[in-house]
Each structure stands twice: as structure tokens, then as C-alpha cells.
Amino acid sequence: MERLTAIGLWLRRRAENIAALMLAVMFVAFIVQVAFRYLLNLPVGGASELTVIMWLWLVLWGASFVLKEREEIRFDFLLSNVGPKARRVMSFLACAALLFLYGYSLPAVWDFVTFMKIQETSYLDIRYDWVFSIYVIFAVATLLRYAWLLLATLRGRDVEGARSAGAEGDQ
Structure with missing residues (x-):
């Protein structure tokens, strides 16, 4: 470990x-x-x-x-006013929704990025598939992050509560 x-x-x-x-x-x-x-x-x-x-x-x-997860900017006024069980349910729903949305959009994103190899930037002549490939990396990293958060939530961890406590402890 x-x-x-x-x-x-x-x-x-x-x-x-x-x-x-x-x-x-x-x-x-x-x-x-x-x-x-x-x-x-x-x-x-x-x-x-x-x-x-x-x-x-x-x-x-x-x-x-x-x-890091605790460094992301969010409007968590609703999460901070509910108990740990409600936070876990809300975290589960948010993770599931984001996993669905990013997962559903990934094939279309891949198609668009690979299609853009036909065009280059105006001055540097860099193919747009190279320019936009970072979004595919971002989408996959986001899918992995939220899958990990979903598993942590299913294991009973209060991810959002720990996030809020971590952010307050950093100040």
C-alpha cells in the first residue's frame, strides 16, 4: 500500500x-x-x-x-445542511448522473475529436484532433474519478462530508 x-x-x-x-x-x-x-x-x-x-x-x-477532490469549486450549501446519510444519497445520485452523462457522451466526443484530423490550426498547422484530444483524456479521468467516488459512497464513506472537513482544515 x-x-x-x-x-x-x-x-x-x-x-x-x-x-x-x-x-x-x-x-x-x-x-x-x-x-x-x-x-x-x-x-x-x-x-x-x-x-x-x-x-x-x-x-x-x-x-x-x-x-484534488476537495479543491474543486462547488456550491455545497445544500450538502452542508443535511446529515451524513442524505449526503451519501446525494453523492451517489450526483456520481451516477455524471457517470451516465460522461459515459454516454464519450463515443460522440471520440468521433468528433478523431473527425477533426481533417482540419489544422491557422498559424501553427496543428491538427485539431491533437488540440482537442485533451478533452478525451479529461472525460476518461472524470469517469474514473466519479467511479471511485461512487464506490467510496457505496462503501459508506461520507465523501462530501470528508471533502468539506478537508477544505475547512486547509484554511
């Missing part, structure tokens, strides 16, 4: 490293874009395109692999 925890921590650190690298690329591309546009009066579309692609990848990568 300790070995799995160590591997998980190592993987989490690498995911954070990749997110930091994407943020650095996005920042440099933004600075290049500003410098070329306002200092040299030469708009550079590739830098703008790279900034947008890095933002898309950074947000979905972070949501998939970096963000």
Missing part, C-alpha cells in the same frame, strides 16, 4: 510539472505576442494560437490530474 501511495505521489508531482511547463509556455507565448504586437508592430498569430491551446490544455489537464 505504501508503494502505491509513493507511486501515486510521484505521478501527481509529474502531472504538476507538466502543468507548470504548460503555464510557462503559455506565459512566454503571451509575452512574445505582446512584444511583437506593441514593440515591433508585427502581430504574431502563432503566439496567440499557442496561448489559447496551452490554456485549453492547462485547464483540462489540471482538472484531470492536478486538482
Whole structure:
């Protein structure tokens, strides 16, 4: 079990490293874009395109692999006003609904992303299937996360209560 925890921590650190690298690329591309546009009066579309692609990848990568469950932003005023049993039922229903929705949409998402290989970005000539492939990764990671939460709820864990307590303990 300790070995799995160590591997998980190592993987989490690498995911954070990749997110930091994407943020650095996005920042440099933004600075290049500003410098070329306002200092040299030469708009550079590739830098703008790279900034947008890095933002898309950074947000979905972070949501998939970096963000912890208790760090997600939610409106939990309803959950915080009910007991543990009601929270477990609500968590079960939310997990089941999200698993159904993401699972149902996954084939269509896959079809769309693979179809987009026919088109490339305007400046950098990156195929759109590569650009949008992060959403497939995000959807699969979200399915795995909510399957794990559903199993934890079925085992009697008050996932939302633990989440709220964890968030308060972090402050």
C-alpha cells in the first residue's frame, strides 16, 4: 500500500510539472505576442494560437490530474445542511448522473475529436484532433474519478462530508 501511495505521489508531482511547463509556455507565448504586437508592430498569430491551446490544455489537464477532490469549486450549501446519510444519497445520485452523462457522451466526443484530423490550426498547422484530444483524456479521468467516488459512497464513506472537513482544515 505504501508503494502505491509513493507511486501515486510521484505521478501527481509529474502531472504538476507538466502543468507548470504548460503555464510557462503559455506565459512566454503571451509575452512574445505582446512584444511583437506593441514593440515591433508585427502581430504574431502563432503566439496567440499557442496561448489559447496551452490554456485549453492547462485547464483540462489540471482538472484531470492536478486538482484534488476537495479543491474543486462547488456550491455545497445544500450538502452542508443535511446529515451524513442524505449526503451519501446525494453523492451517489450526483456520481451516477455524471457517470451516465460522461459515459454516454464519450463515443460522440471520440468521433468528433478523431473527425477533426481533417482540419489544422491557422498559424501553427496543428491538427485539431491533437488540440482537442485533451478533452478525451479529461472525460476518461472524470469517469474514473466519479467511479471511485461512487464506490467510496457505496462503501459508506461520507465523501462530501470528508471533502468539506478537508477544505475547512486547509484554511
